[in-house]
Amino acid sequence: MSTFMISYIIFAVFVLAVLNIMLRRRKSAPAAVETADGARADVRPATSSGQSQGGLGDIGSRGKVVVTVMLGAFVxxxxxxxxxxxxxxxxxxxxxETATIQWLVTGYMLVNGVLIPISPFLIAKFPTKTLFVSSMSFFAIGAFVCSIAPTFAVMLAGRLTQAVGAGIIMQLMMVIMLSIFxxxxxGVAMGTVGIAMMFAPAVGPTLSGWLVEHYTWRLLFYVVLPIAIVDLVLASLWLKKTPRKGNPVLDMKGAIYSTIGFGGVLYGFSEAGSNGWGQTEVVVSLVxxxxxxxxxxxxxxxxxxxVLNFRVFRYPVFTLSTVIGxxxxxxxxxxxxxxxxxxxNLRGFTPLDAGLLLLPGAIxxxxxxxISGWVFDRIGARALAIVGLIITAVTTWEFSKLxxxxxxxxxxxxxxxxxFGMSMLGMPIMTEGLNALPRHLYSHGTAMANTLRQVAASLGTAFLVTVMSNRTKFHVxxxxxxxTETNPFFMDVVSQLKQVIPSDEAVSELLYGLVQQRATVEGINDAFFVATGLTVLALLMAFFLKGKKHKSPSA
Structure with missing residues (x-):
């Protein structure tokens, strides 16, 4: 097991230990509220799967709250x-080395993956404003550390700190939107937040390519830091401080199991995509x-x-929408x-050119x-999902002909x-599933859906990269x-090349380079073909979604 995997485990244990100390200090007495006649009454402690949603209630004007959480999600x-x-x-x-620098991505993903299952407890434990401001503070501090990092170790520490804040922010955003609308x-509310979630990936690669090409990578964090600070100020001014509504209990064993479990699986899938499925480190991590x-x-x-309430799968609509997602x-x-x-790698485009190619689609x-959210509010997710998946399947198939x-x-x-097709899928399908849950399971539903989607994304990446690599070798x-000399077409090409390039060694090198290039394109096409099959599978499942939107069961 690599040094960085051991460092990640130590970091995870440290976070859980700090969390445990905080909880022990807050556990001294049950919360009490003042009744109308001035008497004080004990509030029964709520579990992390109980009614409380971390003090969600009147947390401020809807418009201001939406702007605040949108900006947080965007950054x-x-x-x-x-x-x-x-x-x-x-x-x-x-x-x-490449394997070392990749930990800036892998470590960020692992911390996110570990925090998502624990987030329902944090949302139930702490007031919404306190949790949001704390999370954004973690994110801003991490961005500052990254911007001035003199060594890789400091840079990695900053990225992991950012991941702590970002992981909680994304979960809290979903629960807030479900609670205030x-x-x-x-549909419209989640679609509006989706603008930030979709626009950020649109701007990110293009902006990054331009800054890195003309300036320095440290500017990437100088761009992020002011946005985080502005959002911190807005959250402090616009979000109302709500009282803590209970004293949920953290299942420490469950938290440890989830940390090791999700961390191991996500790490294994991540390494499988780059190093192959047969590596000892990959096999051990996955097992x-x-x-x-x-x-x-x-x-x-x-x-x-x-820690994470698996009883959300008792609701068939949620289960189906999560699997489809x-x-x-x-x-x-x-x-x-x-x-x-x-x-x-193949066409020779610069990062900026590649980003500009993807920018219009993301916009x-x-x-x-x-717009998809508005349509969802009127007809539900079924029609949107079917149309969106048909468009996605056809276009993915076209990408298999590069x-x-x-x-x-x-x-x-x-x-x-x-x-355009995928814009009809993400938020509508997730909202369809979450609408089927009672209010007290919102945080667990969002955490479960996001956890499984993150695992699916890691698995999908590793799987498709493996398909591309194996099929490339096959085509080579x-x-x-x-x-061979018995192939007249091949011998004719060799003859023409020798008229331009006298060296046999140079001709051979050129030919094998062209073969590798063409084989890689074919391998990418085969991977897109497999992705088309996955899209068709999702399309078949989408027919089982309900045609009308669901009203949330009573809490």
């Missing part, structure tokens, strides 16, 4: 999409992670105070992972998000239509078998 997602383009430059500045208006996830599930089902996430990452390889998705000569404009329009062998 958290923007930060995540900015760094990928800058990794090669960071490698040079910190003088580290009635079911019949949640240990899966074992602890089984223990975590068993513990959660038996505990009176589960997870499959869609796997397919969605096809374009996010495979297109940069095609555009930059269309952001514009369509509130060549080295595919026009730039064709790629732009294809990606625009793909994002296939082409090499055709490069």
């Amino acid at each position: 958290a997602i923007l930060n995540q999409t900015l760094i990928n383009v800058a990794l090669p430059h960071m490698m040079q500045d910190f003088n580290v 009635p079911p019949e208006r949640r 240990v992670g899966s074992l602890f996830l089984v223990l975590f599930t068993w513990r959660s089902l038996r505990s009176e105070h589960p 997870s499959v869609i996430n796997m397919a969605m990452f096809a374009a996010m992972v495979l297109l940069p390889v095609y555009l930059q 269309v998705m952001a514009i369509m998000s509130p 060549t080295m000569d595919t026009p730039y404009s064709h790629l732009i329009w294809l990606y625009i239509f793909r994002m 062998e296939q082409y090499r078998n055709e490069m």
